[in-house]
Amino acid sequence: MAKFYITTPIYYINAVPHIGHAYTTIVADVLARWHRLFGDDVFFLTGLDENSIKTVEAAREQGFKDIQAYADSMAKAWVGAWKLLDISYDDFIRTTQERHKRNVHELFNRIKERGDIYKGEYEGLYCEGCEAYIAEGDLVDGKCPLHQKKPKLIKEKNYFFKLSKYRNQILKHIQSNPQFIQPETRKNEVLSFLKSGLKDISVSRPELEWGIKVPGDPKQTIWVWLDALVNYMLPRDYWPADAHIIAKDIIRFHCVVWPGMLLSAGFELPRQIFAHGFLTVEGQKISKSLGNVIDPSYLIEKYSADVIRYFVIREVSFGQDGNFSEESLRTRLNDELADVFGNFVHRVLTFIRDRFEGTVPNGKVDKKLEAEVSERIGQVEKLLEGLKVTQALDEIMVIAGRGNEYFQSHKPWKTIKSDPQKAADCLLNCTNLVKVLCVALSPFMPSTCGKLAKQLNVEVGSWKRAKKFDIRSGHKIGKPSVLFTKVRTDNPSKPLKPRASIKDFEKLDIRIGRVTKAEKIPGSKKLLKLELELAGERRTIVAGIAEHYPSEELIGKQVAIVTNLEPVKLMGVKSEGMLLAAEDEGKISILTADKPVKPGAKVK
Numbered sequence: 001m002a003k004f005y006i007t008t009p010i011y012y013i014n015a016v017p018h019i020g021h022a023y024t025t026i027v028a029d030v031l032a033r034w035h036r037l038f039g040d041d042v043f044f045l046t047g048l049d050e051n052s053i054k055t056v057e058a059a060r061e062q063g064f065k066d067i068q069a070y071a072d073s074m075a076k077a078w079v080g081a082w083k084l085l086d087i088s089y090d091d092f093i094r095t096t097q098e099r100h101k102r103n104v105h106e107l108f109n110r111i112k113e114r115g116d117i118y119k120g121e122y123e124g125l126y127c128e129g130c131e132a133y134i135a136e137g138d139l140v141d142g143k144c145p146l147h148q149k150k151p152k153l154i155k156e157k158n159y160f161f162k163l164s165k166y167r168n169q170i171l172k173h174i175q176s177n178p179q180f181i182q183p184e185t186r187k188n189e190v191l192s193f194l195k196s197g198l199k200d201i202s203v204s205r206p207e208l209e210w211g212i213k214v215p216g217d218p219k220q221t222i223w224v225w226l227d228a229l230v231n232y233m234l235p236r237d238y239w240p241a242d243a244h245i246i247a248k249d250i251i252r253f254h255c256v257v258w259p260g261m262l263l264s265a266g267f268e269l270p271r272q273i274f275a276h277g278f279l280t281v282e283g284q285k286i287s288k289s290l291g292n293v294i295d296p297s298y299l300i301e302k303y304s305a306d307v308i309r310y311f312v313i314r315e316v317s318f319g320q321d322g323n324f325s326e327e328s329l330r331t332r333l334n335d336e337l338a339d340v341f342g343n344f345v346h347r348v349l350t351f352i353r354d355r356f357e358g359t360v361p362n363g364k365v366d367k368k369l370e371a372e373v374s375e376r377i378g379q380v381e382k383l384l385e386g387l388k389v390t391q392a393l394d395e396i397m398v399i400a401g402r403g404n405e406y407f408q409s410h411k412p413w414k415t416i417k418s419d420p421q422k423a424a425d426c427l428l429n430c431t432n433l434v435k436v437l438c439v440a441l442s443p444f445m446p447s448t449c450g451k452l453a454k455q456l457n458v459e460v461g462s463w464k465r466a467k468k469f470d471i472r473s474g475h476k477i478g479k480p481s482v483l484f485t486k487v488r489t490d491n492p493s494k495p496l497k498p499r500a501s502i503k504d505f506e507k508l509d510i511r512i513g514r515v516t517k518a519e520k521i522p523g524s525k526k527l528l529k530l531e532l533e534l535a536g537e538r539r540t541i542v543a544g545i546a547e548h549y550p551s552e553e554l555i556g557k558q559v560a561i562v563t564n565l566e567p568v569k570l571m572g573v574k575s576e577g578m579l580l581a582a583e584d585e586g587k588i589s590i591l592t593a594d595k596p597v598k599p600g601a602k603v604k
């Protein structure tokens with residue numbers, strides 16, 4: 001039984017997880033689940049990096065006096081999110097745990113015993129976003145380009161690690177182990193960084209109130225990255241890690257600092273570091289200030305964990321940057337999961353239920369089809385071994401398409417009358433195809449495939465089952481039910497739109513108007529005719545709020561109106577403006593001014 005130890009980065013706890021963190025964790029989970037299915041001895045580790053300055057700042061911002069209490073509350077949020085996403089980690093490490101502190105001290109001492117730690121003085125710029133020193137030349141407009149923050153000038157006495165001593169060894173290791181850093185572009189990035197020289201690094205900071213202290217020198221706190229990287233040594237029996245999954249933002253720490261630490265401490269290096277790309281949301285960088293941080297739990301509630309898992313892996317070619325858009329998610333849900341995979345499964349299972357009394361009919365295995373599928377599954381296996389999750393999923397979806405096509409072209413609904421044996425053959429083969437999909441997709445969509453396994457009345461069992469048509473005639477299936485429901489694309493909760501310029505905004509003339517009259521428009525359930533007082537003029541507008549507000553309640557309200565849109569006629573009444581209102585799951589709430597203002601006051 002081969003060992004497979006996989007990790008995600010341990011995430012900072014200054015915020016709750018967003019879709020970017022979820023992405024890394026989903027990929028690692030798919031790989032862990034696949035290796036388990038394949039029969040490997042898997043260990044999957046994720047967790048939290050709690051000893052950062054960011055933790056202290058966030059705790060203060062949120063009014064926590066006790067930083068540990070803040071960390072505990074955040075840990076609950078992260079664990080909760082991963083539960084909703086069906087993340088099957090084997091252990092969840094928090095760097096404030098004693099077991100972790102022990103490991104950090106052990107590693108620090110080993111490096112020290114090796115003679116690789118020395119006292120020095122450092123003067124330089126420190127970016128608290130990166131939790132690392134930053135070179136002047138890497139700044140853009142005086143700020144860290146990643147965090148848009150001005151770094152702090154720091155001059156302090158601290159401990160140094162002789163990283164430069166390991167430069168050649170690390171270089172050689174990367175060159176002679178082509179799999180060590182993947183994809184290629186990232187490897188080349190690291191190589192050119194190393195070739196430009198490597199300096200020793202400061203690995204402690206004085207006078208920090210939070211973090212792990214240097215053994216024997218409690219005035220010094222261990223640099224949070226050195227602390228964090230050691231998390232990977234938690235399951236010692238599984239070391240070296242087979243795959244560290246990270247994104248491109250943290251390659252230097254993983255591909256240079258971490259190997260240096262391990263070489264010094266006398267541990268083996270990880271087998272592979274895979275740095276994937278960055279996700280944007282609706283085309284924009286994920287950032288608090290842009291307000292586009294998507295909380296995965298909102299998406300899960302709306303679409304289910306499996307749809308999110310499927311979408312991110314299929315949409316973002318693993319290794320490259322990609323975009324998360326709800327519109328594309330709905331398209332893939334509707335066109336691929338519902339129309340192809342779900343449709344095929346449902347047609348096959350309901351056919352067996354309705355025409356063969358729920359029992360797989362006595363048919364002949366289509367050997368050609370079985371061989372074709374088995375070969376494709378072999379491909380999937382190779383792709384997953386090489387961490388190529390997107391391509392693997394693409395191949396599996398080809399099988400789903402093939403299934404649909406097979407059912408369609410064999411027309412069992414016709415042959416059941418003209419040549420029942422043909423229909424029986426078709427259904428035996430299609431049931432097996434459904435089972436192949438159920439096994440192969442289970443690492444990607446564990447909950448859906450669990451349900452499907454029940455409908456098929458089979459155990460997902462092992463990966464081998466994806467290669468064989470082993471469901472025989474006479475097998476009783478369970479109760480079919482729909483796996484995916486389509487979501488209409490004109491869903492009321494629209495994703496955020498791309499940025500508009502202030503000029504675009506200024507084209508609109510939005511004013512506060514006072515409602516002087518409100519009445520229902522005869523013949524319409526929804527429309528109200530409102531008369532408004534604006535800057536020295538009166539306007540009539542039509543608004544679709546009759547079901548949400550009784551007319552009399554609106555009189556005197558100071559409502560927000562877009563005044564310069566082209567007038568439109570609704571049910572014979574000319575509307576000379578648009579009332580602004582918020583819509584939430586079909587409920588309407590009109591926008592009003594918070595304090596009394598003159599009719600016609602501008603909204604800007």
Ligand code: MSP
Binds near residue numbers: 228247249
């Ligand atoms: N605490 C460090 C990691 C220490 S590991 C020893 C850290 N934490 S983090 O919370 O900032 O997480 C960074 C990681 O989160 C990225 O490497 C990536 O895995 C994931 N992502 C964060 N934003 C992301 C995107 N926008 N897109 C894809 N992945 C993203 O760095």
